[in-house]
Amino acid sequence: MYNHIDRENPIIAVEVGVWEAANAKRLLDEFPNLTLIGVDPFEGYQDWHMYIESSYMSEREKITMETMKPYIESGRFSIIRKYSDKALEDLEDGKYDFIYIDADHSYEWALHDMTNYWNKVKDGGVLCGHDRSLNGVKMALEEFTATIAKNFTPSEEPQIDSWYILK
Numbered sequence: 001m002y003n004h005i006d007r008e009n010p011i012i013a014v015e016v017g018v019w020e021a022a023n024a025k026r027l028l029d030e031f032p033n034l035t036l037i038g039v040d041p042f043e044g045y046q047d048w049h050m051y052i053e054s055s056y057m058s059e060r061e062k063i064t065m066e067t068m069k070p071y072i073e074s075g076r077f078s079i080i081r082k083y084s085d086k087a088l089e090d091l092e093d094g095k096y097d098f099i100y101i102d103a104d105h106s107y108e109w110a111l112h113d114m115t116n117y118w119n120k121v122k123d124g125g126v127l128c129g130h131d132r133s134l135n136g137v138k139m140a141l142e143e144f145t146a147t148i149a150k151n152f153t154p155s156e157e158p159q160i161d162s163w164y165i166l167k
């Protein structure tokens with residue numbers, strides 16, 4: 001998917017699901033022209049393999065804030081501390097160069113995020129995400145590409161098991 005991202009001009013993107021910001025940092029280092037907005041409530045949630053406690057998520061938030069300090073100070077990274085559906089109200093339609101979805105991997109949330117965040121991607125931009133081989137994401141991708149968007153492309157960028165769709 002990196003081939004489809006503008007490296008010459010300033011770009012703005014969203015990552016839905018931040019965890020410890022490892023991927024956010026990777027993206028910001030890969031694209032020096034990028035400003036990134038992370039969406040994550042840092043609350044307890046049911047992930048595909050287990051329930052993640054909120055105390056554990058507080059630690060992830062702390063790590064995120066430490067790791068991202070220089071990027072926050074330079075204005076290249078900011079966080080919306082909300083669930084992905086609530087964060088929609090803080091994001092403009094048709095604005096973002098790319099949006100990477102890696103939050104709740106259940107079918108319902110994955111489909112919800114794909115559908116709602118598709119509207120936020122600008123024309124010519126990229127909707128992408130992680131864990132295309134997890135059942136919930138796989139089913140959501142099939143549904144989403146059958147009803148709303150074009151076929152997805154499997155990708156190893158920015159992480160193994162990613163996917164992307166050009167808008």
Ligand SMILES: C[S@@+](CC[C@H](N)C(=O)[O-])C[C@H]1O[C@@H](n2cnc3c(N)ncnc32)[C@H](O)[C@@H]1O
Nearest residue numbers: 017018019022023040042045083084102103104
């Ligand atoms: C797999 S981790 C993200 C990993 C991160 N993208 C990376 O590669 O470094 C999933 C994250 O999604 C967040 N999350 C879970 N449900 C969410 C939701 N409904 N909206 C936004 N974020 C959510 C969790 O708090 C967690 O930090």
